[in-house]
Amino acid sequence: MKTNVKKWSILLFSAFMVMCFSGMANAEDYxxxxxxKVKQNNDTIGVIAGVINYVCPKLVPGADKICNPKDPxxxxxxxxxxxxxxxxxxxxxxxxxxxxxxxEEAALQFWDAVEQFKLHFSYRADAKKLAAKKKWYDAxxxxxxxxxxxxxxxxxxxxxxxxxxxx
Amino acid sequence: MFNKLKSLMxxxxxxxxxxxxxxxxxxxxxxxVMKERNLSQQDxxxxxxxxxxxGKKDEYIVFSSGxxxxxxxxxxxxxMRILKYIAVFTPEPWQGYGYGDAHTNKILYEQGxxxxxxxxxxxxxxxxxxxVNGEYDGKFLFINDKANPRVAVIDLKTFTxxxxxxxPIMKSEHGAAFVTPNTEYVLEASQYAAPFTNNYVPLEEYxxxxxxxxxxxxxxxxxxxxxxxxxxxxxxxxxxxDLSDAGKNMSAGxxxxxxxxxxxxIGGFGKGNTEKWKNRLPHEAGVSSKDTDYLHMINMxxxxxxxxxxxxxxxxxxxxxxxxxxxxxxxxxxxxxxKSPHGVMIDPTGxxxxxxxxxxxxxxxxxxxxxxxxxxKKEYDDTDAYGIPILSMTKSLHGQVELGLGPLHTxxxxxxxxAYTSLFVDSAIARWDFINLKLLEKIPINYNVGHxxxxxxxxxxxxxxYLIALNKLSIDRFMQIGPLHPQNHQxxxxxxxxxxxLLYDMPFPLGEPHYAVMMKADKLKTIKRxxxxxxxxxxxxxxxxxxxxxxxxxxxxxxxxSHFSPEVIxxxxxxxxxxxxxxxxxxxxxxxxFTVDQMNIHGSLEPGETETFTFTADAEGVYxxxxxxxxSALHLEMMGYLMVKx
Numbered sequence: 001m002k003t004n005v006k007k008w009s010i011l012l013f014s015a016f017m018v019m020c021f022s023g024m025a026n027a028e029d030y031x032x033x034x035x036x037k038v039k040q041n042n043d044t045i046g047v048i049a050g051v052i053n054y055v056c057p058k059l060v061p062g063a064d065k066i067c068n069p070k071d072p073x074x075x076x077x078x079x080x081x082x083x084x085x086x087x088x089x090x091x092x093x094x095x096x097x098x099x100x101x102x103x104e105e106a107a108l109q110f111w112d113a114v115e116q117f118k119l120h121f122s123y124r125a126d127a128k129k130l131a132a133k134k135k136w137y138d139a140x141x142x143x144x145x146x147x148x149x150x151x152x153x154x155x156x157x158x159x160x161x162x163x164x165x166x167x
Numbered sequence: 168m169f170n171k172l173k174s175l176m177x178x179x180x181x182x183x184x185x186x187x188x189x190x191x192x193x194x195x196x197x198x199x200v201m202k203e204r205n206l207s208q209q210d211x212x213x214x215x216x217x218x219x220x221x222g223k224k225d226e227y228i229v230f231s232s233g234x235x236x237x238x239x240x241x242x243x244x245x246x247m248r249i250l251k252y253i254a255v256f257t258p259e260p261w262q263g264y265g266y267g268d269a270h271t272n273k274i275l276y277e278q279g280x281x282x283x284x285x286x287x288x289x290x291x292x293x294x295x296x297x298x299v300n301g302e303y304d305g306k307f308l309f310i311n312d313k314a315n316p317r318v319a320v321i322d323l324k325t326f327t328x329x330x331x332x333x334x335p336i337m338k339s340e341h342g343a344a345f346v347t348p349n350t351e352y353v354l355e356a357s358q359y360a361a362p363f364t365n366n367y368v369p370l371e372e373y374x375x376x377x378x379x380x381x382x383x384x385x386x387x388x389x390x391x392x393x394x395x396x397x398x399x400x401x402x403x404x405x406x407x408x409d410l411s412d413a414g415k416n417m418s419a420g421x422x423x424x425x426x427x428x429x430x431x432x433i434g435g436f437g438k439g440n441t442e443k444w445k446n447r448l449p450h451e452a453g454v455s456s457k458d459t460d461y462l463h464m465i466n467m468x469x470x471x472x473x474x475x476x477x478x479x480x481x482x483x484x485x486x487x488x489x490x491x492x493x494x495x496x497x498x499x500x501x502x503x504x505x506k507s508p509h510g511v512m513i514d515p516t517g518x519x520x521x522x523x524x525x526x527x528x529x530x531x532x533x534x535x536x537x538x539x540x541x542x543x544k545k546e547y548d549d550t551d552a553y554g555i556p557i558l559s560m561t562k563s564l565h566g567q568v569e570l571g572l573g574p575l576h577t578x579x580x581x582x583x584x585x586a587y588t589s590l591f592v593d594s595a596i597a598r599w600d601f602i603n604l605k606l607l608e609k610i611p612i613n614y615n616v617g618h619x620x621x622x623x624x625x626x627x628x629x630x631x632x633y634l635i636a637l638n639k640l641s642i643d644r645f646m647q648i649g650p651l652h653p654q655n656h657q658x659x660x661x662x663x664x665x666x667x668x669l670l671y672d673m674p675f676p677l678g679e680p681h682y683a684v685m686m687k688a689d690k691l692k693t694i695k696r697x698x699x700x701x702x703x704x705x706x707x708x709x710x711x712x713x714x715x716x717x718x719x720x721x722x723x724x725x726x727x728x729s730h731f732s733p734e735v736i737x738x739x740x741x742x743x744x745x746x747x748x749x750x751x752x753x754x755x756x757x758x759x760x761f762t763v764d765q766m767n768i769h770g771s772l773e774p775g776e777t778e779t780f781t782f783t784a785d786a787e788g789v790y791x792x793x794x795x796x797x798x799s800a801l802h803l804e805m806m807g808y809l810m811v812k813x
Contacts, residue, residue, distance in 0.1 A: 092698040092775070094753070108695075112754035116728075151800050152728050156754060166222070 030136035034127070037143040041124065044150045048117065051157045052076045058164040059107045061100055073117075080114045083107060106163035113156035120149035213670040216660060219246035227622055227633065228688045230294045230308055231656070234678025237289030239310055239321065244622070244633050244685060247658055247673040255319045255328045256289025256312050260769050263760070264328070267768030269779040271328075279331040281315040282365060290314040292681040293344055293410075296323075297388070301348040301415045301515075301627035305690030307391060309353050311343035318344050318355055318384060322391055324694050332393050334382055335483040336363040336400060342381070342411030342424050347467070348627070353384040353393065354413060356424045360405035360431075363482035370433050370444060374552070379403035380487065381411065381424060381465055383474075399474040399486040401465055401493055404553045405431055407454070408463065410510045410576075415627055416517030418535040422465040423520060425508040428454040429461050429551075455526060459503035459560065461551070462511060462522055464538065469498035494554050500542060501551055503560040505531055510576040510618075514586070515627045519565060519601055523574035523588060530574050530588055532601050534565040566604040570597040575617060576682075578624035581631035582663050589616040589636060596636055596659065598667060610667040612657050614640040618682040621661065625684070634659045634667075637680050645674050654680060695755045697775035704747040705777040708732075718742050726759050726772065727751040728799040731792070734807035742784045742811075749777040760795025763809055769795065787813040 049072035056067035056075045066078040086097040094111075101107045127142035161167075201211065219225060225243025228250070233240050237257030242249045258265030258275060265275040265287070276285050289312035297307040308321040316334035321327065334340060334355060342356025360377040362368040368376045385397035406426035414421035432453030435444035447453070470488055473479070473496060479486035493499035505524025512521045520533040538558060541547070547556040573592030580586065584602035594615055598608045618637045622630035641655035653674035660668040699705045706723045711732045714721045720742045725732050727750070738744060750759050750772035761770040761778070770778045793806035 090700075092700055095695060108755060112757075115753065148729065148801060155800065 027134075027136050030140045031134075034131060034136050034140040034143055037140060037147060038127075041120075041143060041147050041150060044147065044154065048072070048150065048154055048157060051154070051161055055106065055110060055157070055160050055164050059102055059110055059160075061102060076110075076114045076117065079107070080111055083111055103164055106160045109156050109160040109163060113153045113160060116149050116153035116156060120146040120153070123149070209668070213660075213668065216668075217245040217247065217658065217671045219243070219248070225688055227685050228691065229620065229635065229683050229685045230296070231637070231675075231680045231683035232291040232294055232310060232678075234292075234680055235288070235290055236678035237287075237291055237312070238677065239291060239294055239308065240675075240677060240680070241326065242673070243688070244635070245658060245670065247656070247671050251326055252677065253308075253321055253326055253328065255291060255310055255321065256286070256315075256317065256331070258287055261771060262327070263769050263771040263778070266770070267766070267780045267782065268770050269781065274328055274331055279317065279333070281317065281333050286315045288314075289317065291678075292341060294682065294684050295344040295346045295353070296684050296686055297350040297386075298346055298348055298626065299350070303623060303626055303684075303686045303690055304350075305686060305692060306388070307350070307386075308684075309344035309346065311340060311355060313339060313341050313358065316340040316355070316357070318353060318393065320386075320391065320393060323691060325697075326693065330392055332384065332395055335485040336380055336487060337361070337382070342408055345411050345413055346386075347413040347422075348415045348419060350386050350388060352398075352413075352467070353386050354411050354422060355382040355384060356380070356408040356411045357403070358407055358409065360407060360428075363402075363487060365483065373405060373433060374431055377405040379405055379408045379426070381408070381422065381463075383467070383470065399470070399479060399488060401470050401488045401499070402490045403463060403499075404429075404461075404490070404551060404555065406461060409508065412511055412513050412625070413467070414517055414535070415513055416515070418513055418517040418520070420466065420468045421535070422467050423511045423513070424463045424465075425460070425504065425511050425522065426463060427460045427507045429459075430454060430457055432456065455507050458506055460506050460508060460524075461501040461557070462504040462508075462520075462533070464500040464502060464558075465493070466496075466498035469493070469496050472496075473498070490553050490555065494556070497542065497545075499555055500538075500547075500558055501555050502533065502538065502558045502563050505529065512577040512579075512586075512625065514601065515579055515629060517627075521577045521586065521588070521601060523577065525573050525575055525591060528569050528572060528574070529567040530570055530577065530599075530601075531560075531567050532565040532604070533563050537565070538563045565601075568599055568601070568604045568606060570599060570606055571595060571609065576619055578619055578621040578634065579629045580621065580661065580663070581629050585631075587619060587621060587634055587661065589619045591615055591617065594638075596634065596667065598661070608667060610659060610669060612636040612638055612659075612669070613644050613655060613672070614638055614642055617679075620683040620685050622685045623687065630687070631661055631663060633685065634661045635683065635685070637683060639679065641672075641674065644672050656680065656683075695774075696753065697773060699749065699775045699777070701775075702749070702777035704749075704779055706747055706749040708751055715742075720744050722746040722748075725749045725751050726761070726794065726805070728757065729794075729801035729805040731794075731805065731807045735810065736807065737810040737812060738784050739812050740784060740787050744780075744782055744784055746780045746782075747777060748772065748780070750774055757798060758796050759798050759805070761792065762795055763792040764790040766790070771796075784809070784811045787811050 052072040053069045057063035067075045087094045123142045123146035127139045130139035227244040231240045239253040241251045254264035264271045291310050292313050295309045296303040316337035320330040322329045337357040338361035339359045341358035345354040357379045360379050380400045382400040385394045387394050407428040409425040411424040434450035435447035436449035473488050478492050479488045504522045505527035507525045508522050523530045541558045548559045549557045571590040571593040575589045575591045577586050577588045584600050586601045588597045595609045595611050599606045616636040616638050621634045622632050636657045638655040641652045653676040656673040658671040706725050712723050720738050752774040759772045766782045768780050790809040
């Protein structure tokens, strides 16, 4: 009987240890994945910045006041604010009240790209907080969610570029 | 040194030759393409006139009836590229029309009921665009259902059906939809005479109790709706009315409709006929035994006045002005027209009315001035069996022109006096002068053309330029795809000063496209997305929830690239589910689909749109729901689970 208890105790302890180590291994994986995703997101934002700098002057008149190659995010938000200046979001009538644009079709695609871009911020911020608490899995998921919005932003941004390039 | 230079030169020369050969291999001349594809100069010209490069848009939009499909097809001209099948009388899954969404279900299955029966198909014939002063305004499209007398309204802001109205007194119709010059009324004329009531009436009582009618559907442009309670009909004799049109300019205020079977013949051919109607020749013989039928001429202003005065009889809840009252008020006349006509078309000035009898080689051009002069003088040849005055055909005619075999339908050109008439038996289109009464030119088509349509061809200012022959048969034009062939829309260049040129064959694989209308594309004022505030049950982001009251569960959900919210929903067997779902997208063309496993529901949620689905969770299980449109890179991940607990 004693022997059996001992046997079972060893078995359970071994199983516990295996689970602990595998948990550690997963945590390490997620940590690595998180940082890889952070890098991927930074790179994606770099590509998006290039597209913004390329299309921005082709969308709005007086681009020198709105488009600043050193601040692509500021440029993008500037274009969106310019488009929305007569727009009441509650009334939901952006297309009825568009200001003068150099390329309306492209600008509308760009507007949506900026909307998607804006949505990635909160997920990255949460990811950072979670990473500080070493909650690597959740941090990774939030960074992944941010990536999804960057992809959506890139997708519409590419449409805008195609339209201005008449591809 | 010299040898080095020589060697270098040799290399440069060889490289140039290689590059030249390479370039030659990658470029093609038009001559090569013509030889390879066995194309003529004319073919290239036709291609150049119709080819519309990627990203370029068409000058015109055509709305064609989809015949038995119960739909309307929209396509561009000159490219002939199909843009949309507009679901009207038939459920259409892609657009989620009639697949569970409360709004479209109401239109199709409630408004669309005929005498209480749910009908899921239609025989669409004649589309009409709303007009202002006789010009298309691009706002609404109307289409009829011949089989189950109904008229539908399509809002051209969204290219969706917004209303179906059942005709309460007709049992079949054909002369619809046609509009008055300011779209005050949408016209619908009956076809096969029948009693206005829904009772059994023996055919022996045909002459006394069977009737035709013209319905004047009052259209409210502001609401975009037919006002059934302000609409009325005019009783007509039991001749089989055919195509109709409203007068314009000189003929404004009059409404016209063709007829056939003024013989009031009943067939009884072959075996199996009822005892009283046997051993008779078929309808096709008796119905066309007279040389002429009657063009009907209805004074709309007097009809409106009689309606306002309450001089009508109610049938099935619908007011009908009786023939005797129309006659007593000099508001209904008949004029003989060549037998079995198909089409009464009014020229842009409103003065000349063209009628073609399918079994006559002539087209007949009536003059409204002559017709109204006869009416003003009360100079009638006779009255028919119902006391309706008959005007003299010869005194009403401007003249007749021999065009060919089987003239059918006419459209107008921008050039004064020029018209185009389809020749069904000839399989040709005739270009002719309806003022000077002469045939100018014919072009063969393939085959058996029915209606035809020219650019803005039935407005007060046609554009000319393009004409489309809506051919019933295609026979050898396309590859064989079994015994059922597509029909054939043939685009023809009708530019002034040139011979007509056939440009393009478009197979039409959805039904018999009876009639079409062609409008300048820049008249369209479509929306790119819905405004969320238009929807009573819209769900705002962050306000998603599931609310239970007894066994009634209401799901308030949203979707946006690439997720639903909520994604996991639990209900119990027997719960009655109402599911409001809002597409939060603002981006153009970012449509999401919605379906739940086994529930036979499908929605197409365009940006900003809210739809509502109702169903009962009648069996326990796990039911995935997902977005059916490839909306984004993570489209496959856009799903959720409806968990139905025992």
